[in-house]
Amino acid sequence: MSLAFLIEQLLNGVQLGVMLFLMAAGLTLVFGVMGLINLAHGSLYMVGAFFCAWIAGQTGSFWLGLGGGFLAAAATGALVEIVVIRRLYDRDHLDQVLATFALILIFSELARWVFGDRPLYLDVPAVLSGAVPLPGGGGYPAYRLAIIAVGLTTAVGLYLLIAKTRLGMQIRAGESDREMIGALGVDIRRLYTAVFALGAALAGLAGGMVGALQSVQVGMGEPVLILAFVVIIIGGIGSVKGALVGAVLVGVTDTLGRVFLPQLFGLLLPPSEATSVGSSLAAMAIYLLMAAVLTWRPKGLFPVDG
Amino acid sequence: MRKFSKGLALGLAASVALGCGPAAAxxxxxxxxxxxxxxxxxxxxxxxxxxxxxxxxxxxxxxxxxxxxxxxxxxxxxxxxxxxxxxxxxxxxxxxxxxxxxxxxxxxxxxxxxxxxxxxxxxxxxxxxxxxxxxxxxxxQNDNLHEAMGGYVQDNGYKKPFILAPNYPAGKDALTGFKRFYTGDVAGEIYTQLGQTDYAAEIAQVREADPDSIFFFLPGGMGIAFVKQYAQSGLEVPLFGPAFSFDQGILGAVGDAALGVKNTSQWSKDLxxxxxxxxxxxxxxxxxxxxxxxxxxxxxxxxxxxxxxxxxxxxxxxxxxxxxxxxxxxxxxxxxxxxDASHHPIQDIYVREVVKEGDVLTNKIVGVGLKQHSHAYIADCKM
CATH class of the missing domain: 3.40.50.2300 (Response regulator)
Incomplete structure (x- = not known):
């Protein structure tokens, strides 16, 4: 096994991680500030991807598409918050889960209606197609490096937003005491809409960027949503720092598990059984990680309420 | 009421008449x-x-x-x-x-x-x-297109194919079918997760194994993701697969990344x-x-x-x-x-190549993988 192979796989893990972070950040903020479980977060990811693909198809520019997907997801998020989510804050989690699950079904059928059954086409921009050489031979897709860069930039931006700005201060206050910041005269309804739209925009950004690597189709959000939930549980629900650490941890574990577990079993079993057993176990790797983290720290790595 | 029963009687008569008519009615x-x-x-x-x-x-x-x-x-x-x-x-x-x-x-x-x-x-x-x-x-029969590709890869002198499929029954059948007609060594064999959309880790393994060809069975969205990501990886080993990842409904979403890929099918629009x-x-x-x-x-x-x-x-x-x-x-x-005796087709399985006709990506036949092929389980069929 060469060094380049190891570097490439680590980069893959980090890239999957930062993509998950974009999803998990919104999910964890919404849960932390509003106490809401939003299953429809994956649909916002899908909205971002569909608009990105559609606008890029119409205008020929991936960047316009990405910006459009980001804005469309933010607008959809704000709209959904005002029309539906707002009524759910005082309900218990079961009602929230049921209502947001209904939103998934509605969004999926709407997307099918508007954009059709066939997967949409979205390609990486010409500037970022092709591979960048790695030390020790081999190459790494430039587009994936760009995703890592965008993800880390977003993480820094989100940190600055939360730590340094007035909105961030209100978000932090909202996390620790919801009634009190309302009593202090902050317009809590607007704050909630803003936080929800921010989370939606990040999901839409992730959807648009990943759409160029995968197929843009109905139902693309749900597998990612499950991973994003694992991430925020590992990171500590409500913690953005936890979401970042958890996301990279999950990304790297998943990638390395997929690569090395089948090889590990190859030492003990005949090849075809080894790949089969190893792949099955690799599919479970992140859940084992989650279980391990939770036995060690039941509230996740960075619990918000101490 | 009388009117109703009259109608009923008429209908009955009509249906009796129909019943006596020619069979095709x-x-x-x-x-x-x-x-x-x-x-x-x-x-x-x-x-x-x-x-x-x-x-x-x-x-x-x-x-x-x-x-x-x-x-x-x-x-x-x-x-x-x-x-x-x-x-x-x-x-x-x-x-x-x-x-x-x-x-x-x-x-x-x-x-x-x-x-x-x-x-x-x-x-x-x-x-x-x-x-x-x-x-x-x-x-x-599910194995057919994979078998034909195995035969084609073997006949065209490839010695080190890397093969991958999702970890579910049809995926295992696919690789088994491929290896039924490709009898040489493989550079590597991976089962991916069903519904997986990111193949970066697998593509890195392909690079590491240094194969001379890749056979993959990843139907639907999985195939779209794989081919697009493969095109960006800088690898230039030829791709082979069954038609499922390259049918007309999917090609539009894969884009130019699919150009030149060989795939097996029992039908093509240029037959x-x-x-x-x-x-x-x-x-x-x-x-x-x-x-x-x-x-x-x-x-x-x-x-x-x-x-x-x-x-x-x-x-x-x-x-x-x-x-x-x-x-x-x-x-x-x-x-x-x-x-055949088990009620499955005996047919030629063609090898197609993805080409561009004007602006539209489509397939054209470039060869025959297997001629007048039935399937491997026919001996077990006792009717």
Whole structure:
């Protein structure tokens, strides 16, 4: 096994991680500030991807598409918050889960209606197609490096937003005491809409960027949503720092598990059984990680309420 | 009340008269269970559209088709089948795309005495030990396209293919089928997760193994993701796969990354026969898009049923109807068409290459993978 192979796989893990972070950040903020479980977060990811693909198809520019997907997801998020989510804050989690699950079904059928059954086409921009050489031979897709860069930039931006700005201060206050910041005269309804739209925009950004690597189709959000939930549980629900650490941890574990577990079993079993057993176990790797983290720290790595 | 009973008597008389008429006047009821919603809906829609097109072109009015969406879920497919059989009293079931759904529906439906004519799914269980006089598959046995690709890769002198497929029964069948006709060594073999969308880790393993070719079976969205990501990886090893990742419905979403990929199929839109030319033209006219192999399978399925119905006048005499289906006396878009002893096609499997015609990506035949091929489980079929 060469060094380049190891570097490439680590980069893959980090890239999957930062993509998950974009999803998990919104999910964890919404849960932390509003106490809401939003299953429809994956649909916002899908909205971002569909608009990105559609606008890029119409205008020929991936960047316009990405910006459009980001804005469309933010607008959809704000709209959904005002029309539906707002009524759910005082309900218990079961009602929230049921209502947001209904939103998934509605969004999926709407997307099918508007954009059709066939997967949409979205390609990486010409500037970022092709591979960048790695030390020790081999190459790494430039587009994936760009995703890592965008993800880390977003993480820094989100940190600055939360730590340094007035909105961030209100978000932090909202996390620790919801009634009190309302009593202090902050317009809590607007704050909630803003936080929800921010989370939606990040999901839409992730959807648009990943759409160029995968197929843009109905139902693309749900597998990612499950991973994003694992991430925020590992990171500590409500913690953005936890979401970042958890996301990279999950990304790297998943990638390395997929690569090395089948090889590990190859030492003990005949090849075809080894790949089969190893792949099955690799599919479970992140859940084992989650279980391990939770036995060690039941509230996740960075619990918000101490 | 009197008026009503008079009408009833008239209707009765009419139906008696009809019953005495020529056999072909008897109606035929077909239940189609297929996937029309969700990620796999493109396949079901194409099968349905191909099927309906054939009925429309035939001009026959005695055939009633009920269509319902199984949403790619075995339990829903089973419910629809029970309803079709018990309430609607269909004579024939058809339409299922996915093998796991077929296994949930077909054996029970056959026990209930209906015919099942598969336009797509061809699980080995129904081709070998579980074969049945009233089960027919118009498309292929699941292994066929993979076997043909194995043979093609071997014949073209590749010595180190890397092979990958999802970790589920059809994925394992695919790699087994490939290796049945490719008997050399492989550079590596990976089972990916079903529904996986990121293949960075697998592509890195391919790079590390340094193969001379790649065979992959990743149907639907999985294949789109793999081919796009592969194109960006800087690797330039030729790709081979079955037609499922390169059918007309998917090519548009893969884009130019698919250009030059070789894939195996029992049908292609440039097959040179009159039935196929008529089909491709009529399909484009009716639906304003190019037909896929699934559409061709739906079209052939309907024409097979039509031919048997015209010969026998219905399924009242099951043996006669079975015999008429076995004869397969219809103009297939694949050219000549005949069934083997297990009611699966004996056919040529072609190798196609993805090319660009104007702005549209499509496939063209570049060779034949296997000639007059049946399947590997036929010895287990005792009918």
């Amino acid at each position: 008897e109606g035929l009821k077909i239940g189609m269970i297929t996937t029309l919603s969700g990620g796999g809906s493109g396949l079901g829609i194409d099968v349905r559209d191909g099927f309906m097109l054939a009925l429309k072109l035939s001009g026959e009015s005695g055939i009633e088709v009920l269509v319902e969406d199984d949403a790619q879920k075995p339990d829903i497919a089973k419910q629809i089948a029970d309803k079709f059989i018990q309430r609607d009293k269909v004579d024939i079931l058809t339409g299922i795309i996915w093998s796991n759904l077929a296994m949930a529906v077909v054996p029970a439906a056959l026990r209930d005495g209906v015919f099942y004519i598969s336009p797509n799914a061809g699980p080995s269980a129904l081709a070998g030990k579980g074969c049945h006089p009233h089960y027919f598959n118009v498309a292929w 040179d026969n009159a039935a196929n030319k008529a089909f491709v033209e009529a399909f484009q006219q009716e639906y304003a898009r190019l037909p896929s192999l699934y559409a061709s399978q739906g079209y052939d399925t309907a024409n097979l049923i039509l031919a048997a119905w015209r010969q026998t006048g219905g399924t009242a005499d099951k043996d006669a109807f079975q015999g008429a289906l076995e004869a397969a006396d219809f103009a297939s878009v694949r050219g000549s068409f005949k069934f």
